[in-house]
Amino acid sequence: MTNHFEVNMDEYLPLRDVVFKTLRQAILKGELEPGERLMEIQLAERLGVSRTPIREAIRKLELEGLVLMIPRKGAEVAKISESNLRDVLEVRRSLEELAIDLACQRITAEELESLNKAEVDFKAAIGNGDAMQIAQTDEQFHEIIYNSTKNQKLVQILNNLREQMYRYRLEYIKDADKRQILMVEHEHILKALTLRHIQEAKMAVREHIDNQEITILKNLKEQENDIQRKVPGRRN
Incomplete structure (x- = not known):
């Protein structure tokens, strides 16, 4: 998993929204690559947050089509098809x-x-x-x-x-x-x-x-x- 991105805190946004924006931008910029697995524990450690905002962000990213939930495998960055x-x-x-x-x-x-x-x-x-x-x-x-x-x-x-x-x-x-x-x-x-x-x-x-x-x-x-x-x- 890449180490090139970090969470940028915003006092006007809830933590879940900050995490969502951080992961979204990392996907769009290619820092999280298509097909890359999104491991909640690793992402939480990397961003210095709990797993709850990570889980919420992943759900929102799935709705946008940026993340896929694979049965028995978990979340991964969606490929552009x-x-x-x-x-x-x-x-x-x-x-x-x-x-x-x-x-x-x-x-x-x-x-x-x-x-x-x-x-x-x-x-x-x-x-x-x-x-x-x-x-x-x-x-x-x-x-x-x-x-x-x-x-x-x-x-x-x-x-x-x-x-x-x-x-x-x-x-x-x-x-x-x-x-x-x-x-x-x-x-x-x-x-x-x-x-x-x-x-x-x-x-x-x-x-x-x-x-x-x-x-x-x-x-x-x-x-x-x-x-x-x-x-x-x-x-x-």
Whole structure:
């Protein structure tokens, strides 16, 4: 088990939430690797807490799809699977198209100003090259669009889906070659929203999500091929 992460106490958060955020970030950053077992005792010792907040955090991570509970084996970090990726992106594609349609009709001048500011922050994050910061500013950009729909039920559903999307979003952003494309996609979405061109905005969102799916699937296949080449006795 990795020793590269530690719990960062926050006086405003309950201990269980601090532990959850710590383990979640460790999984998203790859410090806890796919397939790695999550041993409650070891994690509790590593983070200097009791087993109870560890157990609670693992349950929440399972709900997010970041952890799997294996019968007679226990918890382990979930692998990114092609089927799960497709399932999540199919839902996201439909919901994002609905959101961008409503946003084109309802977004205010103040929200457009906030969206422009979020895009500036996103570009700055890409310039810094920090994947976590890029993912966070990408989320902020989309969150402004969601809120501009003025449909709280849609916002709630998209926010729930966002938790499942975060790992895939980070996997996409890790591919440095795609970051400039991602920035251009944001610009297309922003321009269409500003002009309130619904069809152009929906097309920009579809392209944004399609490119994400293509890139992540390509990376997954490359990772799988690398693993297969490392299997003893396998001929290439």
